[in-house]
Amino acid sequence: GSSPGGWTWVLSHFCKTVTSIDKARLDLRIEALPNVKYQKGDVFNLDLKKVLPHDWIFCDVICYPDKILEQIKFWIQNKMAENFVVTIKFKERPNKEVIAELEKIQNSKLVHLNHNKNELTWILITNPLK
Numbered sequence: 001g002s003s004p005g006g007w008t009w010v011l012s013h014f015c016k017t018v019t020s021i022d023k024a025r026l027d028l029r030i031e032a033l034p035n036v037k038y039q040k041g042d043v044f045n046l047d048l049k050k051v052l053p054h055d056w057i058f059c060d061v062i063c064y065p066d067k068i069l070e071q072i073k074f075w076i077q078n079k080m081a082e083n084f085v086v087t088i089k090f091k092e093r094p095n096k097e098v099i100a101e102l103e104k105i106q107n108s109k110l111v112h113l114n115h116n117k118n119e120l121t122w123i124l125i126t127n128p129l130k
Contacts, residue, residue, distance in 0.1 A: 001061025005030035055130035
């Protein structure tokens, strides 16, 4: 969920390398940045053999909250990263069961950011120096 590339652009200023995965192309100006690697794909159908573990996963994909919760658990179980920032998008009312499950994940936080309308941001940082 990285297209058109707003988060990718921000991360490119702070990270050595940014791998951007989405079905849709990035804005060409962002894709052309020297430390950005675009990979066409679906976050829910990645071939893990082709995707090495990363220090951070930032995810802003549009999907049902229970589906992204399942994906978060998968990423953690498979050690895909040490640090996560994931937007949880709700259509109308927040899903209390999903919120409760996210809150159970040790050392994580669930916050409502200023511009998150029907969204919460889930954060887990286990190695901030990476």
